Amino acid sequence: xxxxxxxxxxxxxxxxxxxxxxxxxxxxxxxxxxxxxxxxxxxxxxxxxxxxxxxxxxxxxxxxxxxxxxxx
Amino acid sequence: xxxxxxxxxxxxxxxxxxxxxxxxxxxxxxxxxxxxxxxxxxxxxxxxxxxxxxxxxxxxxxxxxxxxxxxxxxxxxxxxxxxxxxxxxxxxxxxxxxxxxxxxxxxxxxxxxxxxxxxxxxxxxxxxxxxxxxxxxxxxxxxx
Numbered sequence: 001x002x003x004x005x006x007x008x009x010x011x012x013x014x015x016x017x018x019x020x021x022x023x024x025x026x027x028x029x030x031x032x033x034x035x036x037x038x039x040x041x042x043x044x045x046x047x048x049x050x051x052x053x054x055x056x057x058x059x060x061x062x063x064x065x066x067x068x069x070x071x072x
Numbered sequence: 073x074x075x076x077x078x079x080x081x082x083x084x085x086x087x088x089x090x091x092x093x094x095x096x097x098x099x100x101x102x103x104x105x106x107x108x109x110x111x112x113x114x115x116x117x118x119x120x121x122x123x124x125x126x127x128x129x130x131x132x133x134x135x136x137x138x139x140x141x142x143x144x145x146x147x148x149x150x151x152x153x154x155x156x157x158x159x160x161x162x163x164x165x166x167x168x169x170x171x172x173x174x175x176x177x178x179x180x181x182x183x184x185x186x187x188x189x190x191x192x193x194x195x196x197x198x199x200x201x202x203x204x205x206x207x208x209x210x211x212x213x214x215x216x
Contacts (some may be wrong), residue, residue, distance in 0.1 A: 037137045038161040043138045053136045060129040061164035062169045067122035068184055
């Protein structure tokens with residue numbers, strides 16, 4: 001009887017651990033930033049799409065890309 | 073090593089970087105399109121346009137960094153004397169590509185990469201390219 005309780009407890013722990021692992025795997029990873037600014041002190045500023053100034057920065061980056069691709 | 077050779081080496085080493093230019097105080101020193109076997113060309117007529125576009129992006133990114141830093145308590149504002157003093161690189165996701173601009177020693181290196189590049193590696197390669205192109209200044213300017 002005691003052995004049975006121990007086995008059941010062990011199974012319950014294993015099931016809980018498996019559920020936690022499965023939930024973590026299902027959790028989506030944070031989206032990559034639309035713009036990343038690296039500072040000279042080693043810190044970074046991450047801006048997600050939709051944040052203020054991201055649209056302007058992307059527009060300027062697209063402009064720079066077009067100009068870059070025109071350079072031969 | 074010349075700037076053109078450094079750029080050629082960069083394109084040979086990096087699997088993500090498609091195209092790169094080096095801008096030094098308003099002039100394009102070295103440029104190489106991806107898929108051209110790394111052949112670095114002399115500056116062309118589009119230099120002014122690309123320099124202006126990169127400068128515009130850099131200034132705006134620097135301003136954004138200052139504003140974001142100020143919002144975080146202003147710790148990064150100390151010692152900043154001009155608009156770009158605290159910014160080291162900008163990475164912009166363009167859906168089908170990524171644009172990276174990195175500054176070192178008053179120069180900018182601009183790279184167009186594949187989407188979702190190995191960012192740390194790409195930044196390292198860009199820094200190495202500038203250090204190879206300007207070895208004397210990087211040796212003198214690098215903190216030990």
